[in-house]
Amino acid sequence: MALAARSVSEIVLEDISMKYETASSDVLAVQQVSMNIAKGEFISLLGPSGCGKTTLLRLMADLLAPSSGKLSVAGGTAKEARLAQKYGIVFQSPVLYDWRKVKHNVTLPLELKGVSKKQRDKRADELLELVGLKAFGDKYPWQLSGGMQQRVSIARALAMEPEILLMDEPFSALDEFSRERLNEELLTVWSKVGSTVVFVTHSISEAVFLSDRVFVLSPHPGRLSAVVDIPLPRPRNKEMRNTPQFFELIADIRSRFEGV
Known part of the structure; x- marks a missing residue:
């Protein structure tokens, strides 16, 4: 900068x-x-x-x-x-929900805010592409490596821009x-x-x-x-x-x- x-x-x-x-x-x-x-x-x-x-x-x-x-x-x-x-916050541990697919972990903040499903899905696709995980949206966190899980956390932190x-x-x-x-x-x-x-x-x-x-x-x-x-x-x-x-x-x- x-x-x-x-x-x-x-x-x-x-x-x-x-x-x-x-x-x-x-x-x-x-x-x-x-x-x-x-x-x-x-x-x-x-x-x-x-x-x-x-x-x-x-x-x-x-x-x-x-x-x-x-x-x-x-x-x-x-x-x-x-x-x-x-704020968007990323912790030392990914803190993901294992029972939610990756894309649904990313859209959780939007879901809590009441954003429509269509908009949530669109935002999830954009963010997962941004962090290089677009092909893993339908996976579960436990199916990903530690580094990939942390990238999901970063995508979720960016969900609310x-x-x-x-x-x-x-x-x-x-x-x-x-x-x-x-x-x-x-x-x-x-x-x-x-x-x-x-x-x-x-x-x-x-x-x-x-x-x-x-x-x-x-x-x-x-x-x-x-x-x-x-x-x-x-x-x-x-x-x-x-x-x-x-x-x-x-x-x-x-x-x-x-x-x-």
């Missing part, structure tokens, strides 16, 4: 902190995090396990309320964005070969739909390959320790993983964790 295109803010966090109350003591998960994510931008939240990546994603999605600070989404509150169905796509380590359970292939396919889908993407990962190479910018979080409690621009040209392809610039960016980000 060109720097000039970062003029319209989509998600803004100002001094956000999140404290979980437990029976024994309070746990500070995220501490005074500020971010400004532009409309149409692909950013990654990167950091070790337990640094608050998923907490931040859940705050953006209005699944949690911050303990302090201010959060705005699409010019309003996170709750307003959620009620306006501006969300302005914002939130992704919580969606490929972490896959082998490296499948993960890299799905990274490439995700960028192809993103280039066509244009959603703002917030992608949670603990893989430095994945964050570099996918993102316009990488937001580096420190270990618990999560604080924003760096924001790294990724100047790799788009569209990106697998050959970029072998370029000196790609390795330099990985080394730069890795160095930011040293001594933390």
Whole structure:
């Protein structure tokens, strides 16, 4: 994404902190995090396990309320964005219904909204073609590989044409070969739909390959320790993983964790 295109803010966090109350003591998960994510931008939240990546994603999605600070989404509150169905969410696990065919998993959000069957079927065909699964609409999730199931999840998340796509380590359970292939396919889908993407990962190479910018979080409690621009040209392809610039960016980000 060109720097000039970062003029319209989509998600803004100002001094956000999140404290979980437990029976024994309070746990500070995220501490005074500020971010400004532009409309149409692909950013990654990167950091070790337990640094608050998923907490931040859940705050953006209005699944949690911050303990302090201010959060705005699409010019309003996170709750307003959620009620306006501006979000699509992809979790670490595909969370598909095994008794529903693939196309009926994809159309579930439309069905719940009362969209006609004709329109639902048309949208399912479009989305399954977009994620390369048009021939598998009449299969059941259990008949697909893990990577294919996750592509179904992405198609379902896009069913309502969300302005914002939130992704919580969606490929972490896959082998490296499948993960890299799905990274490439995700960028192809993103280039066509244009959603703002917030992608949670603990893989430095994945964050570099996918993102316009990488937001580096420190270990618990999560604080924003760096924001790294990724100047790799788009569209990106697998050959970029072998370029000196790609390795330099990985080394730069890795160095930011040293001594933390």
